[in-house]
Every structure is written in C-alpha cells, then in structure tokens.
Amino acid sequence: GESVGLHLPTLSVQEGDNSIINCAYSNSASDYFIWYKQESGKGPQFIIDIRSNMDKRQGQRVTVLLNKTVKHLSLQIAATQPGDSAVYFCAENRGAGNSGYALNFGKGTSLLVTP
Amino acid sequence: DAGVIQSPRHEVTEMGQEVTLRCKPISGHDYLFWYRQTMMRGLELLIYFNNNVPIDDSGMPEDRFSAKMPNASFSTLKIQPSEPRDSAVYFCASSLTGLQPQHFGDGTRLSIL
Numbered sequence: 001g002e003s004v005g006l007h008l009p010t011l012s013v014q015e016g017d018n019s020i021i022n023c024a025y026s027n028s029a030s031d032y033f034i035w036y037k038q039e040s041g042k043g044p045q046f047i048i049d050i051r052s053n054m055d056k057r058q059g060q061r062v063t064v065l066l067n068k069t070v071k072h073l074s075l076q077i078a079a080t081q082p083g084d085s086a087v088y089f090c091a092e093n094r095g096a097g098n099s100g101y102a103l104n105f106g107k108g109t110s111l112l113v114t115p
Numbered sequence: 116d117a118g119v120i121q122s123p124r125h126e127v128t129e130m131g132q133e134v135t136l137r138c139k140p141i142s143g144h145d146y147l148f149w150y151r152q153t154m155m156r157g158l159e160l161l162i163y164f165n166n167n168v169p170i171d172d173s174g175m176p177e178d179r180f181s182a183k184m185p186n187a188s189f190s191t192l193k194i195q196p197s198e199p200r201d202s203a204v205y206f207c208a209s210s211l212t213g214l215q216p217q218h219f220g221d222g223t224r225l226s227i228l
Contacts, residue, residue, distance in 0.1 A: 032214045043119075043206050043219030044158070051214070089158065093214065101146065101213035102171055105158040 008087065010110040019077040021109045023090030026071060030092035033066060034103065035075045037086045044089060047075070077111075085113045117141070119220035121207050127226045133195040136223045139188055140209030148208040148217055149182055149192050158206070164190065165213070176201075197227045 013019045025033070031052040036044035050057045050064045050073075057064050063076040073090050087110050091103040120139040128134060140147045148163040162172040167184045175182070179198070184190040194201055204224050208217040 034216060036219075041221070043208075043221045046216040046218060049216055091158075101165075101210075102148065102160045102163055102174075103217065104160075107157045 008108050008110045010112060012112045012114060013080050015080060015082060015113055015115050017080055019075075019080045019084070019111060019113075021075045021077075021088050021090075021111065023073040023075075023106050023109075024071060025073060025090070025092045025104075025106075027092060027095065027104065028071070029095030029100070030104075031096070032093040033064070033073050034091050035062075035064060035073075036089045036091065036105075037084075038089065038108070039086045047088075080111075080113050082113050082115065085111055087111070119207055119209055119218055121205075121220035121223050123223060124221065125224045125226075127228065128197060129228050130198050131196045132227075133193065134197045134201075134225060134227075136192040136205050136207075136225070138190045138192070138207030138220060140190070140207070141218055142188065144209035144211050144218075146210045146213060146217070147184060147190050148210075149190070150206040150208065150219075152204045152206060152222070161192070161205075199227045201225065202227050 034049040035047040038044045048059045048062050048064050050066050055066050061078045065074045087108045089105050089108045091105045094100045094102050122137045149161040152158045161174045162182045164184045182192045204222045206219050206222045208219040210217045
C-alpha cells in the first residue's frame with residue numbers, strides 16, 4: 001500500500017490472525033527488495049529481504065513474496081501479535097552497479113493489531 | 116552488539132544556525148547512508164558512502180547540506196545555515212556490503228525554529 005500526503009494506509013487485524021501488507025514498485029532495474037518495521041520514535045528495523053532471483057523467502061513468522069511480472073511485493077506475518085503494531089515499509093534498490101545500492105522507500109503501511 | 120549510533124537524539128535550534136549531526140556505523144560495515152524522514156515526503160536518501168568515499172549525493176537538497184566521512188567509524192551531516200524546512204528526523208544507516216540489509220540508528224529529531 002502506498003500513501004498520499006499525510007495519510008498512511010492502515011491495516012487493522014485481530015491478534016492471532018495473519019496479516020498481509022502489499023507494496024508496488026516501479027523500477028524494473030531493481031534486484032534487491034527489503035521490508036522494514038518502524039515503531040514510534042525509533043529507526044526502521046530490518047525484517048526480511050529478497051533478491052530478484054527468488055520469488056519467496058521465509059523467516060520467523062514472516063514471508064516475503066516477490067512477483068516481478070507485476071512489480072509487486074508482499075509481506076505476510078503469521079499469527080500477528082500486539083508487538084507487531086508498527087509502520088511497515090517496503091524498499092527496493094535503485095539498480096545495478098555501485099550507485100544502485102541506495103534504497104527507495106515506499107510511504108509505509110500502518111499495522112494495528114487489536115486484542 | 117552495538118548498532119548504529121547517532122547523536123544528538125534531539126536538536127532544537129534557531130534558523131540560520133549551523134547544525135551538525137553525527138553517526139557511528141556498525142564496525143566492519145563498508146557502506147554508510149544518510150536519510151531524512153518527513154510526514155510529507157517519507158524516507159529519502161540524502162547521500163551514501165562506500166569505504167568513506169561519497170558515491171551518490173544526488174539527494175542532498177542544496178549547498179547548505181554537506182556530509183563527510185573522515186574515517187570508517189564516523190560520519191557527519193552538516194546544515195549551514197539551517198532553515199525551518201529542514202526540520203525532520205535524520206537517520207544514519209550502515210550495511211556490510213551494497214546489497215545487504217541497511218541497519219538504521221534511532222535518528223536525530225531536528226527542529227529549526
């Protein structure tokens with residue numbers, strides 16, 4: 001999900017449910033994708049990454065899916081917990097070569113987990 | 116393990132003053148990145164270094180902004196003179212190599228009055 005202006009898309013889920021956060025990217029040259037979690041007053045925290053030669057990668061309770069055909073990235077969180085409440089950002093690298101290592105960030109999606 | 120360390124955590128100053136933000140990357144990381152975060156523009160890359168050498172500074176807003184990395188364990192971002200529109204949270208991040216996760220500090224919240 002992408003935001004316009006001050007309003008972040010918000011996903012509200014119940015504790016224990018699975019969450020899916022979506023992200024679209026536009027740069028065909030990107031070959032590295034990453035998800036971050038940001039809590040209030042803190043810096044973005046790395047969750048999981050994936051390279052363009054893969055379409056799925058799993059971590060602990062999280063799975064990232066990459067669909068290069070439609071330039072779509074998603075983050076799945078299993079058994080969502082109240083501590084998962086935060087803003088989630090997707091990011092992709094700018095492209096090939098040394099100058100392509102910078103990341104372009106999406107505007108973020110706010111995840112709210114209710115008991 | 117020590118993460119990326121930024122100082123100060125908060126800075127409030129009057130417009131026209133010089134502001135210096137500091138960053139200590141994770142030891143052994145070859146890449147250092149400076150980002151700025153605002154509600155309107157989100158997270159934007161300002162500049163990044165590889166082995167202390169600036170690689171891409173296309174995100175630096177204007178000549179009032181400058182960044183240095185005198186050694187592998189220290190970087191500064193300087194704004195001179197500062198303006199109210201520079202108010203934002205400034206993050207420093209470092210990564211082991213170019214295509215490895217960037218690890219962020221907790222940022223400097225800058226307010227220019």
